[in-house]
Amino acid sequence: MLLSLRVSLLAVVFAALIGLPLGAALAVGRFPGRRALIILVNALMGLPPVVVGLLVYLALSRSGPFGVLGLLYTPTAMIIAQVVLVTPIIAALTRQTVEMLDAEYAETLRSLGVSRLASVPTLLWDGRLALMTALLAGFGRAIAEVGAVMIVGGNINHVTRVMTTTIALETSKGNLALALALGAVLVILSVLITGAVSMAGMRSASQEVRHA
């Protein structure tokens, strides 16, 4: 259970480090191929986990380009696969949020002499509540995912076995009651985390209203 949390939370952190700036750049940047890139990022939100698992396996396999790193069948490999899955979700949702804010504030920011690029931190901060939802969507994808982590992690007991792969294993053993119980634990865990983050977001939003 802790491994599930560690892998998925770290994956979301890394995906956010890539996805937030990428999404913001797509929102405020003006460069050739931008529209095509936006479509691509949106499409990648639907990446099948099993395909990502296969690609990351081929890359990290000893016969693959990054085989010398010896990362296959480690939690690191699982984090890499989940970062690939989650980054497009965070980037696409960030792009949408920032683009809407940009349309709203662009004139004000320009009149204050803030360049498009320099306005990114302001826009990200202003949209932090909506962006929190983007991170939660990414986290939901990561914690619920089984196809990719099964392939690149190998479902090794005490090393790479997470909640979802345990549920898959117990189901394949025919221990359906145990699998269902573990599923309930996973859902509760997900609800608790999402709930805590949402509550924190709502509280800070209501405080802002009061200050204003």
Added chain:
Amino acid sequence: MIRALVLTMAGVFGAGAAWAEVIVLQSTTSTQNSGLLDAILPQFEAATGHEVRVVAVGTGQAIRNARNGDGDVLLVHARAAEEEFVAQGWGVERFDVMYNDFILVGPATDPAGIAGSVDVVTALAAVAAARGVFASRGDDSGTHKAELRLWSEAGVDVGGASGGWYRETGSGMGATLNLAAGMQAHVLTDRASWTAFGNKDGLEILVEGDARLFNQYGVIAVNPERHPHVQAEAAQAFIDWMTGPEGQAAIAGFDLQGRQLFFPNAAR
């Protein structure tokens, strides 16, 4: 003499914690889902200090993973494929470890009238003639290879029936057994997976005891000449232990619901 020397050296090297290695064992779902590996690996780890990480997939996938260098040692059950793996230079040498048997499981209502038969080939022909639903692994696993061999002996072209009464799940043994329970289908399974399976729901053993249902497991170290990064010494220590008196006794000592599931038969 040489063997004793190797065993002693393995013991000496394994005893010191500084020499402890982590090896990846590419194995099959039957050895893991039955609980065998969970029962015997701690004994190996205590005896040698090495740590074994098990990746349990079908035999075909296990062999492909090992060929890619993503494992140090193989424990699988498809003799022809194992010998090919060694002949092509990917493995060092193949050793017999243990055996059990396959069984033909099906609906307790026995629609094909094969219950109690000891001739699995005739029984399969009867299932085909009755258009009895059959769930196949369809995943190039050891069990799938054995099943295809039996169909070919029965003279049944299952490829033509695929999607009809013959249904390829493309999944592991457990998933296929779940599916068979849901569809009340016939299915070929190893006895260990069946005994350990918790969702038998209306299925029972229909055919067992045919010599053609023999299921041999072999162990092979991945060749360090092909993959220099493999833990060759620890892999050899594992093979020596599995095929030696301690490992063989551990395999024989593992039982589930009072029943021995794997029978050691290393040629030492």
